Amino acid sequence: MSTSLEEYVKGLNHLKGKVVQTYYSSGARKRASELAVRADSSYQFLKEFFKVDADLTLLVLNSKDWSKRTSLPYGLLFSDMGAIHLAADVETPATQMLSPMFDNCPEPMKRSLISEVGRKEASFIHAIQTLWDHLTVHEFTHGFQEKTRVRFGAAWLSEFFADYTTYAFLKRSKTKFSKDLREIEVVARVMYDGGKPLVKHTSLEDFEKLYARVGVLNYVWYHGKFFLGVFGLYERYGESFIGNLIESFKVTDEIIGRKIGKSCKGFEKWFETWKR
Numbered sequence: 406m407s408t409s410l411e412e413y414v415k416g417l418n419h420l421k422g423k424v425v426q427t428y429y430s431s432g433a434r435k436r437a438s439e440l441a442v443r444a445d446s447s448y449q450f451l452k453e454f455f456k457v458d459a460d461l462t463l464l465v466l467n468s469k470d471w472s473k474r475t476s477l478p479y480g481l482l483f484s485d486m487g488a489i490h491l492a493a494d495v496e497t498p499a500t501q502m503l504s505p506m507f508d509n510c511p512e513p514m515k516r517s518l519i520s521e522v523g524r525k526e527a528s529f530i531h532a533i534q535t536l537w538d539h540l541t542v543h544e545f546t547h548g549f550q551e552k553t554r555v556r557f558g559a560a561w562l563s564e565f566f567a568d569y570t571t572y573a574f575l576k577r578s579k580t581k582f583s584k585d586l587r588e589i590e591v592v593a594r595v596m597y598d599g600g601k602p603l604v605k606h607t608s609l610e611d612f613e614k615l616y617a618r619v620g621v622l623n624y625v626w627y628h629g630k631f632f633l634g635v636f637g638l639y640e641r642y643g644e645s646f647i648g649n650l651i652e653s654f655k656v657t658d659e660i661i662g663r664k665i666g667k668s669c670k671g672f673e674k675w676f677e678t679w680k681r
Contacts (some may be wrong), residue, residue: 410462417470422444424448425545428454433493437465440491440538447542450574453557455549462488463541468497478502481621482544489539489544493590500530500537503596503625509608510599518591521584532592535585543567543576554656560616561609561631566650568631573644590636 409573417428420437425444429437452458456649468479469494476484480497482491492499499612507515507529522528546567550556557563575586576631601607604611606615612627619627 410486410488415422425461427463429465429494430470433465433467436493440465444541446578447545447574450577451545451549451570454554454651457552459548459552460487461545461548464488464490464522465493466490467493482540484544489541495534496527500533503533503622504529505603506596506599509602510595514595514598516593520589521587529595532588536592537627539571539585539589540574541572547569555651555654555655556656559613561612565631565634568628569635569639570647572632572635572639573647576639593629593632596625597633598625600629
């Protein structure tokens with residue numbers, strides 16, 4: 406097992422001059438360059454709210470390099486070793502395994518997605534990959550949360566919040582990503598409506614208890630549910646929701662001292678002396 410990121414990325418190519426360190430498999434330079442530009446933009450967007458720097462890395466891998474690093478299906482977006490992993494290919498086993506959501510959604514919704522994507526064949530798979538490419542913002546959000554100790558105490562809220570920042574980034578960048586934004590707004594509804602009859606778990610309680618153990622398709626369905634909630638809340642609160650949640654859930658030693666001091670008289674003074 407690799408003990409450092411430097412060891413973990415051995416054998417990969419490196420894109421220089423990027424805010425977000427980006428490594429890629431042979432043959433994936435073009436896709437890596439496109440994703441790196443997007444990653445840098447999303448990093449700067451999040452830094453506005455969190456007001457710190459975070460050490461974040463992007464990996465763009467072919468199936469061979471992917472299998473060296475994880476047993477997860479090729480193409481299933483994830484983070485490890487402080488690095489976000491994205492596939493070098495658009496059509497992957499991970500995107501294909503979600504096809505039943507599209508097959509099962511209402512016909513008008515299928516037509517709407519095909520219209521937005523602009524292609525009849527593999528329109529759902531293409532839209533899912535568009536979403537996952539933009540979920541770089543989502544994963545970076547978790548990295549910034551960890552750096553600033555923003556802790557929600559609920560897994561569903563942490564995931565919901567990261568989907569919110571993703572949508573907020575797209576809305577701010579809608580001139581550049583207008584087509585992607587429309588695709589994602591439709592595909593989220595396909596994930597929810599087409600997936601609901603296929604999944605076992607639908608409650609927040611189940612998500613909190615099981616998290617990723619609900620299974621890939623069910624986990625993706627939850628994110629369809631989260632995005633539908635995000636669409637409505639964003640119309641009401643916009644970007645202010647992001648800053649408000651950061652301030653409400655940020656944990657500092659001073660906040661800890663004050664909270665305990667409310668019920669334990671003298672704790673705050675003792676803590677100030679002791680923690681030095």
